[in-house]
Amino acid sequence: MDKELTWWETHRPSTRKLIQLYSALLYNAHLKGFIDGEIYQGQTKAVCVPGFNCYSCPGAVGACPLGSIQNALASSGHHAGWYVLGIIMIFGLSLGRTICGWLCPLGLIQELLYKIPTPKIRKSRVTRALSYLKYVIIVIFVVSIPLYYGLKYDMPVPGFCKFICPAGTFEGAMGLLSNPKNSGLFGMLGILFTRKFVIMLIIGLACIFCYRSFCRFICPLGAIYGMFNKLALVSVKVDEDRCNGCGACVRSCKMDVRHVGDHECINCAKCMGVCAQSALSLKAGTHTIIAPEKGCADDTPDSAQKRQKNGRIGWGVALAVLCFALVWFNFLDPSVRKRSEAQAAAAQEQDVNESASDSAASGGEKTGTAVGDQFGDFTVTCLDGTIFHLADQKGKVVIINMWATYCGPCVKELPVFDNFYREHKDDAAVLAVHASEVLKDVPEFLEPRGLEMPFCIDDENDTIFNLSGASISLLPQTVVLDRNGTIVYNQTGSMTAELLNELYEKVK
Amino acid sequence: MTKKDVFLIIQSALCVLIAVLLSAAAIRIYLEGSAWQAAGHPSEWIYTREKAAAAIAPVIPLILISAAVTIAGLIMGIKDENKDKPVMDEEFNKMAAENRDFNKAGPEKAKKRITIRRILYAVAICFVVMGIFNGSMRDVLVKAIKICTECVGLG
Numbered sequence: 069m070d071k072e073l074t075w076w077e078t079h080r081p082s083t084r085k086l087i088q089l090y091s092a093l094l095y096n097a098h099l100k101g102f103i104d105g106e107i108y109q110g111q112t113k114a115v116c117v118p119g120f121n122c123y124s125c126p127g128a129v130g131a132c133p134l135g136s137i138q139n140a141l142a143s144s145g146h147h148a149g150w151y152v153l154g155i156i157m158i159f160g161l162s163l164g165r166t167i168c169g170w171l172c173p174l175g176l177i178q179e180l181l182y183k184i185p186t187p188k189i190r191k192s193r194v195t196r197a198l199s200y201l202k203y204v205i206i207v208i209f210v211v212s213i214p215l216y217y218g219l220k221y222d223m224p225v226p227g228f229c230k231f232i233c234p235a236g237t238f239e240g241a242m243g244l245l246s247n248p249k250n251s252g253l254f255g256m257l258g259i260l261f262t263r264k265f266v267i268m269l270i271i272g273l274a275c276i277f278c279y280r281s282f283c284r285f286i287c288p289l290g291a292i293y294g295m296f297n298k299l300a301l302v303s304v305k306v307d308e309d310r311c312n313g314c315g316a317c318v319r320s321c322k323m324d325v326r327h328v329g330d331h332e333c334i335n336c337a338k339c340m341g342v343c344a345q346s347a348l349s350l351k352a353g354t355h356t357i358i359a360p361e362k363g364c365a366d367d368t369p370d371s372a373q374k375r376q377k378n379g380r381i382g383w384g385v386a387l388a389v390l391c392f393a394l395v396w397f398n399f400l401d402p403s404v405r406k407r408s409e410a411q412a413a414a415a416q417e418q419d420v421n422e423s424a425s426d427s428a429a430s431g432g433e434k435t436g437t438a439v440g441d442q443f444g445d446f447t448v449t450c451l452d453g454t455i456f457h458l459a460d461q462k463g464k465v466v467i468i469n470m471w472a473t474y475c476g477p478c479v480k481e482l483p484v485f486d487n488f489y490r491e492h493k494d495d496a497a498v499l500a501v502h503a504s505e506v507l508k509d510v511p512e513f514l515e516p517r518g519l520e521m522p523f524c525i526d527d528e529n530d531t532i533f534n535l536s537g538a539s540i541s542l543l544p545q546t547v548v549l550d551r552n553g554t555i556v557y558n559q560t561g562s563m564t565a566e567l568l569n570e571l572y573e574k575v576k
Numbered sequence: 577m578t579k580k581d582v583f584l585i586i587q588s589a590l591c592v593l594i595a596v597l598l599s600a601a602a603i604r605i606y607l608e609g610s611a612w613q614a615a616g617h618p619s620e621w622i623y624t625r626e627k628a629a630a631a632i633a634p635v636i637p638l639i640l641i642s643a644a645v646t647i648a649g650l651i652m653g654i655k656d657e658n659k660d661k662p663v664m665d666e667e668f669n670k671m672a673a674e675n676r677d678f679n680k681a682g683p684e685k686a687k688k689r690i691t692i693r694r695i696l697y698a699v700a701i702c703f704v705v706m707g708i709f710n711g712s713m714r715d716v717l718v719k720a721i722k723i724c725t726e727c728v729g730l731g
Binding site: 075079107108113115116122124128130131132135136139140143147148149150151152153158161183184186187188190192196226229230236237241244245248251254255256259261262269273276277279298299301313315318319320325326327342472474476478503541542544557560561564567570571574 | 581583584585587588591592595598599602603605606610617618619621622623624625628642645646649650651654655656658659660661662663664665667668669671673674689692693696697699700701702703704705706707708710711712713714715716717718719720721722723724725726727728729730731
């Protein structure tokens with residue numbers, strides 16, 4: 069008689085779930101970011117992670133391949149995005165859609181949502197037809213929109229990230245907004261956030277009723293990896309000699325697969341459990357990673373033992389890597405240490421300022437980044453060779469706009485500042501400060517736009533960005549100072565002509 | 577209708593209700609806030625932490641009930657029994673029949689795939705190296721550390 073299984077034996081997380089959880093944690097190893105409400109700024113962000121993980125998530129330590137490919141397409145007027153293309157090809161050729169099944173944090177979230185006990189929608193002709201929607205999304209949102217805006221207006225617009233991506237809303241927007249330190253970010257929320265929030269809820273709801281709805285119908289990254297599935301090194305392989313063509317694997321699969329290993333197959337290896345012939349195995353080339361119950365046809369007597377031993381070694385190495393990553397990305401990384409030191413220095417400076425203003429019974433003004441504080445003085449050489457010294461602008465309303473050529477909304481709002489500058493040249497000073505990281509020749513970028521206002525590029529120490537408190541690296545940001553140099557407005561997000569005029573009227 | 581069906585329907589209704597209430601709250605905040613802005617207050621925020629908290633507060637009990645129902649369902653093993661059953665309609669029967677032929681690689685085909693894979697690996701590595709030198713790697717870094725607010729759905 070078979071031994072009755074305990075609740076834990078039937079419900080314990082599978083190896084695949086543990087690997088999904090592991091990769092989610094590894095991609096988001098900068099846990100300090102969730103506490104500080106700031107994103108990671110280290111060099112590892114130059115490397116794309118294989119799965120879908122938004123790089124604006126406070127924990128993310130790598131770049132999202134889909135966001136990167138859209139930005140690369142948007143920059144294709146300047147140089148080809150060979151790097152992202154190469155990285156995606158390496159991921160696709162090595163793992164194909166095994167990434168979706170084993171290494172994608174969004175896949176894990178979808179599977180957990182599907183565990184909520186509700187009636188489920190099973191695969192059918194309709195879901196199969198819907199599975200082609202992701203190719204339409206690739207063409208429109210991932211390729212056409214970034215290419216159109218990039219080539220025509222030299223403006224990066226990552227269509228999928230901007231209009232659809234639920235990972236961006238959940239990990240990025242919600243991740244940042246949920247931190248009380250980022251209350252100021254609420255000021256920029258509008259129609260875009262509302263639309264994406266509702267889209268995220270709809271996708272989440274769909275995932276509760278229909279297995280991996282986002283993955284099957286929408287995910288462009290899965291569609292890209294799917295194109296490599298037949299060539300991928302790691303995949304579920306069918307032993308032709310054992311397979312009797314019963315089709316149990318295809319019928320029981322929750323994805324819209326037509327055949328094992330086709331472009332819809334995420335190589336989750338669940339089909340191995342339903343194959344009575346033990347014809348399926350997960351292999352990397354000729355090396356078996358997961359063997360069927362009966363073992364593989366080419367197994368030697370000690371193969372099973374070897375696999376078990378290799379598995380244990382693999383987990384040991386993986387845990388060591390995770391521990392190292394957690395320590396490195398939270399404490400040792402130079403960018404994290406630099407920021408901690410800067411925060412400590414800022415806190416110390418604030419204390420000094422506060423005690424100074426306390427001691428000055430007349431209520432002396434302190435330097436800072438909040439409304440009511442004095443903006444720190446700086447001198448910068450503009451692109452036209454003129455010198456901009458903030459202290460010299462006393463008596464004028466000063467507007468400082470932080471922007472970058474690689475930020476779509478920043479480029480879009482430049483004419484708003486320029487029109488304002490032309491109208492109020494005598495009474496107001498406007499300075500557009502480009503971030504210290506430069507990807508395009510800024511004067512060359514500005515030349516066809518015919519803008520009159522002064523532009524400068526922040527120095528490598530990000531002096532002006534730091535003075536404005538642009539600590540979480542979000543663009544654009546605008547600071548408005550009254551005639552005494554006191555901050556009356558300091559906000560991340562897009563600026564409108566109406567708002568700029570209202571602020572001017574307020575301090576005029 | 578069995579007790580299990582009632583349980584599943586209640587849970588579905590809770591999930592739909594939560595999503596609808598949250599969507600409605602976001603849309604209401606947006607409509608009220610943008611109307612106020614349009615009425616001559618462009619510097620007023622549409623969303624604030626307080627408005628968001630007030631809108632979410634009535635939904636929290638529903639979320640907690642739904643979570644409790646989910647946990648109870650998982651412990652009691654209540655689920656849609658059909659979800660793990662194989663699909664038996666005609667189209668999938670046909671696909672299943674073709675499955676074996678599709679995966680029949682044969683030594684020739686398998687060798688061809690390995691060759692193509694090796695060539696593509698070489699091309700991909702060349703692309704990465706070219707990308708490091710033409711600045712597209714730096715593009716990835718800069719765009720991942722200086723985030724455009726529109727791109728993450730903020731505004």
